[in-house]
Amino acid sequence: MASVAPSASATSMSAANLQPPSHRRPEFRKSQLHRQYASILRTMPLIIYFQHNNLQSMEWANIRRELIKVLRKVDAQNAAMGSSEPAIADTIKLQIIQTSIYEASMRVVDFYRPETASIGASGPIFNKEDPRLTHDLSHAAYKAVLSKRGKHDFSNLLVGPIATLSFPSVSPDHLRAAFTILAPTAKSGMFPAPSRKANPGLYDLVTQPGLQKLMLLGARVEGKVFDADETRWVGGIEGGMGGLRARLVGMLQGASAGLARTLESAGNNLYLTLESRRTVMEEEQNGGKKEEQAEQKPE
Known part of the structure; x- marks a missing residue:
């Protein structure tokens, strides 16, 4: 006896049953x-x-x-x-x-x-x-x-x-x-x-x-x-993706260089501030020593 092929509706119903x-x-x-x-x-x-x-x-x-x-x-x-x-x-x-x-x-x-x-x-x-x-x-x-x-x-x-x-x-x-x-x-x-x-x-x-x-x-x-x-x-x-990558690298390099300059500038400013403060303190100390020496000299 010849087998009967499943109908389209039956196929769609079986497929639907497999769906969660x-x-x-x-x-x-x-x-x-x-x-x-x-x-x-x-x-x-x-x-x-x-x-x-x-x-x-x-x-x-x-x-x-x-x-x-x-x-x-x-x-x-x-x-x-x-x-x-x-x-x-x-x-x-x-x-x-x-x-x-x-x-x-x-x-x-x-x-x-x-x-x-x-x-x-x-x-x-x-x-x-x-x-x-x-x-x-x-x-x-x-x-x-x-x-x-x-x-x-x-x-x-x-x-x-x-x-x-x-x-x-x-x-x-x-x-x-x-x-x-x-x-x-x-x-x-x-x-x-x-x-x-x-x-x-x-x-x-x-x-x-x-x-x-x-x-x-x-x-x-x-x-x-x-x-x-x-x-x-x-x-x-x-330049396609190569050009896109080159621009991205350039942007990152520019950002890193700017950051490095900013950090370097901050470090230089701190150094100059401390150095200036050290000089002032040394002058004050030397000035105080000279005054003491002047007071200790006999008249």
């Missing part, structure tokens, strides 16, 4: 987005935020097309120069987010620190409030970050329709290339748009209206908030 109890049902789209956003926030050290105004699907497709072109050019240039930087163009993701779910995921990633499972606890878990459940969709995670709503550093940034551009590494070269498409400046500026001859598709009647609907808000760099100007500063660093 959650505050929100894991098969819901909101729950899946929550997990996806949390993964991006944990693994992507550089995330750029744009506000968008009713982008159409064709506009969005054209913007992505032009963006991947310039990003792949950076990979090709790095390879031609023998750079050790990995090719990351195809892993840089531009997407529109559900702002409220994204903000909730960010609170879990930044504020939730799950405790270890209860010592001695054993047996199956049937209650969603069981303290042994510490995953991102658990009741413990939801309860732990509920009071942080609206108090996150990014709360003022995540308002309205938002699009994100996430990078798997902090690459100023790729960020600079992305800005020439998504947030270009005048030709004399830091991020001039490619010429019409080099990128004709950038200037068609679908792409340009879409780009005008994007506005740079800021960035999340290694978990820290950067405003629009600071984000542009990261994109303006020459």
